[in-house]
Amino acid sequence: MVKELEKLKNRAAALFLAPGLGLYLLFVIGPLIFSVYYSFVKWNGVGAKEFVGIANYIKLYKFDQFWIAFMNNMKLIIVSLIVQVPSAFIFAYLLYRNTKGYKAFRAILFLPVVVSPIAIGAMFSIFYNSEIGLFNVLLDALHMGSLKRQWLSDPKILLYSVMAPQVWQFIGYHMVIQFAAMQSIPHQVIESASIDGAGSTGILFRIVLPMMWDVIQISIILCVTGSLKAFGHSWIMTQGGPGVRSSYLTVLMFRMAFLERNFGMSSAISLNIVVMALLFTVVFKRMAKRSSIEY
């Protein structure tokens, strides 16, 4: 009887699993494996594949466009870390301090997160327009006309103009994560600290900030992996150009695959992105664990 039930369970488990597993193998795991394979061949997508070993990788590391795009990703990571994590923390903390209407503020600050990066990028293309764009019109209105720029063609600021909408868009994301973590700090801890005479700055730096370290780590990881995956804003605003000046690795990968039909090199770029993201996550988590405070 028990044996029969087990048999029945096994059959049911397999049947329930099948459709999901099939789709997942076909469109996620399979492509991942093929990506690795393609990175070792020379192929334009139609002709015969020629196995070239690690030649694609060697070519890639000698390719200056790869390093330009790589550095753009690094800059995006740094800007995201400097801007997103602290401002998200400040917003979260402001909401946390008995703020009336915190739900409305949270809802508004999160709003840009739900919009497609393609739409956000297209919006900012209009804002950056030197004639009708919001930024120059605003600067004129504030009598700061000297700060007006050709936001998307001045090579000095181009990359930062492309980064700005992305950084702006996802502050609310980090804020919500950090706010949720703050709310889970036990009230007794804060109360007993203020009874003991701790001021609000003391509570912030001695209690809230240390207890938030775990979630700040998550924020940092998400900044890095999110920046490595960045694509839409750059693609829609400039196609990564001129040249590859505002390209991220994903944009370079996309151009190499679908404009130049160099599937081998392109796959090698995607593999680099995957490995960088995984490596950072694993190494950072390990390092952070060592420095984490136990309660």
Next chain:
Amino acid sequence: MDKIKDQSAAVLKYAVLILSSLVALYPFIWVILSSLKDNFEIYSNSFGLPQAYQWVNYYKAWTVGKFGVNFINSVLISFISTGVVVIISAMVSYSIGRIKPNNALYTFFTIGIMIPLHALLIPTFILIKNMGIMNTRLSLYLVYSATNISMSVFILVSFIKTIPSALDEAALIEGMNFWQIFTKVIFPLSKPGLATIGTLAFLNCWNEYVYAAVLIAKPAFKTLPLGIASLKGQYFTDYSLMCAGLAITIVPVMIFYILFQEQVIKGMTAGAVKG
């Protein structure tokens, strides 16, 4: 003295919050207002309300700009893919979280969360080409369903584990088969979890660009993000048309967000726990 300090701190706090809310919100308001102005007025009256509401921009975006077709495609693709994801992820989660708890399979399904979709793009393109379904909505139904499974299983398995197992054991003893337990016990009791994965999958599908860009070239099957991209290429100087197209893309997501705010936030931040 302390009271004054407290009050000025409170004023500062609300000032910062209100100002940053404006920074978050105003770009969208500007686009929506501009979508109702003509090109000259966007320039001459950048911040004000439209003097005469140019609803014709929407008509133009819907027809000439092809946003009507794009909108219908986005609706179809987002709803169907979401439906498929919800059902098959619930089945997978029931299987590996309940009938035969299986940690190895759970890990296998959730590693997908960490894989950047760009890494799957070329092989998926080749696969879809070989399957002979390029330029079909079917290609996106399949790809979107598959790429949303990982996160959905991650959220749902932990949800299903909170349902008391006495319930389905009792159902089993009463003679229900596994399919009946799934449809009559597990599925209804998982509704909050299903709502979370459904809203998340829906937003992902609505906003997705790269797969669609690679798999769909025929205008008849393009989605809204593709519509924006081609509009930007063709009519970029027609700003009121652009703004109307953007509004057609953005406003539905905003309404969706306002209606399902809690689920949207829960779903989108669930991945954060996973890191």
